[in-house]
Amino acid sequence: xxxxxxxxxxxxxxxxxxxxxxxxxxxxxxxxxxxxxxxxxxxxxxxxxxxxxxxxxxxxxxxxxxxxxxxxxxxxxxxxxxxxxxxxxxxxxxxxxxxxxxxxxxxxxxxxxxxxxxxxxxxxxxxxxxxxxxxxxxxxxxxxxxxxxxxxxxxxxxxxxxxxxxxxxxxxxxxxxxxxxxxxxxxxxxxxxxxxxxxxxxxxxxxxxxxxxxxxxxxxxxxxxxxxxxxxxxxxxxxxxxxxxxxxxxxxxxxxxxxxxxxxxxxxxxxxxxxxxxxxxxxxxxxxxxxxxxxx
Amino acid sequence: xxxxxxxxxxxxxxxxxxxxxxxxxxxxxxxxxxxxxxxxxxxxxxxxxxxxxxxxxxxxxxxxxxxxxxxxxxxxxxxxxxxxxxxxxxxxxxxxxxxxxxxxxxxxxxxxxxxxxxxxxxxxxxxxxxxxxxxxxxxxxxxxxxxxxxxxxxxxxxxxxxxxxxxxxxxxxxxxxxxxxxxxxxxxxxxxxxxxxxxxxxxxxxxxxxxxxxxxxxxxxxxxxxxxxxxxxxxxxxxxxxxxxxxxxxxxxxxxxxxxxxxxxxxxxxxxxxxxxxxxxxxxxxxxxxxxxxxx
Numbered sequence: 001x002x003x004x005x006x007x008x009x010x011x012x013x014x015x016x017x018x019x020x021x022x023x024x025x026x027x028x029x030x031x032x033x034x035x036x037x038x039x040x041x042x043x044x045x046x047x048x049x050x051x052x053x054x055x056x057x058x059x060x061x062x063x064x065x066x067x068x069x070x071x072x073x074x075x076x077x078x079x080x081x082x083x084x085x086x087x088x089x090x091x092x093x094x095x096x097x098x099x100x101x102x103x104x105x106x107x108x109x110x111x112x113x114x115x116x117x118x119x120x121x122x123x124x125x126x127x128x129x130x131x132x133x134x135x136x137x138x139x140x141x142x143x144x145x146x147x148x149x150x151x152x153x154x155x156x157x158x159x160x161x162x163x164x165x166x167x168x169x170x171x172x173x174x175x176x177x178x179x180x181x182x183x184x185x186x187x188x189x190x191x192x193x194x195x196x197x198x199x200x201x202x203x204x205x206x207x208x209x210x211x212x213x214x215x216x217x218x219x220x221x222x223x224x225x226x227x228x229x230x231x232x233x234x235x236x237x238x239x240x241x242x243x244x245x246x247x248x249x250x251x252x253x254x255x256x257x258x259x260x261x262x263x264x265x266x267x268x269x270x271x272x273x274x275x276x277x278x279x280x281x282x283x284x285x286x287x288x289x290x291x292x293x294x295x296x
Numbered sequence: 297x298x299x300x301x302x303x304x305x306x307x308x309x310x311x312x313x314x315x316x317x318x319x320x321x322x323x324x325x326x327x328x329x330x331x332x333x334x335x336x337x338x339x340x341x342x343x344x345x346x347x348x349x350x351x352x353x354x355x356x357x358x359x360x361x362x363x364x365x366x367x368x369x370x371x372x373x374x375x376x377x378x379x380x381x382x383x384x385x386x387x388x389x390x391x392x393x394x395x396x397x398x399x400x401x402x403x404x405x406x407x408x409x410x411x412x413x414x415x416x417x418x419x420x421x422x423x424x425x426x427x428x429x430x431x432x433x434x435x436x437x438x439x440x441x442x443x444x445x446x447x448x449x450x451x452x453x454x455x456x457x458x459x460x461x462x463x464x465x466x467x468x469x470x471x472x473x474x475x476x477x478x479x480x481x482x483x484x485x486x487x488x489x490x491x492x493x494x495x496x497x498x499x500x501x502x503x504x505x506x507x508x509x510x511x512x513x514x515x516x517x518x519x520x521x522x523x524x525x526x527x528x529x530x531x532x533x534x535x536x537x538x539x540x541x542x543x544x545x546x547x548x549x550x551x552x553x554x555x556x557x558x559x560x561x562x563x564x565x566x567x568x569x570x571x572x573x574x575x576x577x578x579x580x581x582x583x584x585x586x587x588x589x590x591x592x
Contacts, residue, residue: 065373066373069368069372069373070373072365072368072369072373073368073369073372073373075539076365076369076535076536076539076540076542076546077361077362077365077366077368077369077540078539078540225538228531228534228535228538229535229538231531232531232534232535235524235527235528235531238524238528239372239524239525239528240372242521242524242525242580242581242583243371243372243374243580243583244372244373244374246372250372284538284539285538287538287539
């Protein structure tokens, strides 16, 4: 259960709320009548019955599941690999020769996939079971989903190292200045109303020496590939309307990606917040990119 | 973990085999250099490291995961709801006033999602914990995935009621004639080389009174909606090529859907196999359909 859209972390409460409504589908029933010739092995009840109400909100009742699906649709499933690469490339964790644990914050990370992945990586690579993680999200339902996953996987639930906090990523009111070693945001910053405010806040909460590390959709550098990607982006909301009866969510998904600054511009914004040694890596022709910066 | 494409059940071994190759992605790296200004809290190792090999085959190593993703992409996630509807509408299970358990067979059902769902439904609705299930698939890796899921969920693993069998759906060599009460196939029959042979075999293995019950992509009845769907179908393989470096799988997905007969033609084929009281229900404008028939 993973996702890519990063509609999580969105400061637009109204849009976020709309995503919490279970998907309604349109069923066009052309032939639902069923004769009972074959009912002997099923007892007295009709073999086929209509029970559409049950469908609503079943699989798609959780916000996070919907994010997962949109991530898979937009990236044809590749966001899972991008996220693995993101975690492996960062390669964070308390080194054996270090005395201090690290303090992570994963912003707009309600469902916990990046946060749990980072902690798992630290443990696996460096036997680090001391570093702490604040998982923050503006959406309480996303955080509940993350807690549920922690409970189900039997790890990081009711763990003194891990906090789930409802927080606006642009402000992070509950997070002290100069308190974090690693700030991650994965497919979330695109949905901030004021991205620069979010970057400035990232700079505020990081310790000197701390790293800002971001995964987000970006700009395709090859014009021909970009042309195809734009066609895809045009058809996606219409298909969302037909199949999922959900034009708005897919339209928002596409527009938010188109609106987001390109690699160089976003890098400048990170520098603008005060970060040094900024850089980026484009993945998959620039469909997405990893950006980073260090607070010195 | 669910899926829709039904590339499972495909009799074309070569294609099936190609799907078992982990996805390879194209990473275009524009800037991977990272200065070490921020390494104090990470010890002596470079903070960012390249470790691309690890990515390959990580999330996408299992065949079933790839099916899941393709299902989500093609149906924007709605296949989950179609499958729930499929199970609820069938409403199968040993009724309290019946003495005999039911014998189910789920064909091309390796990952177990439909089979487990049917058994769960029977237990929940009718307290049926006696009916049996044969899960058959031509692909051993899909069946392994199903067994793994059974093990993980702590249900239907090493269960005398449930068998996992490698079987070609067109023949079902290991299944006795007139032995099953319910034959289900969900997003699988489209991939049979000889669909009519599969239907004839379904008729053979069912008892008199048994039901054939099928969920599959179908034909959109509204021309305007179909036009959009066709545009989507054109862009999908190209996007598959760009993002997932996997043109062939998405191309196959689209072509196999386009090649599959429409609702009325497929109904005729079910009748041709000998079934009576045949019918269908189109879901989501005909993007997919449930078909059924009874052996009398």
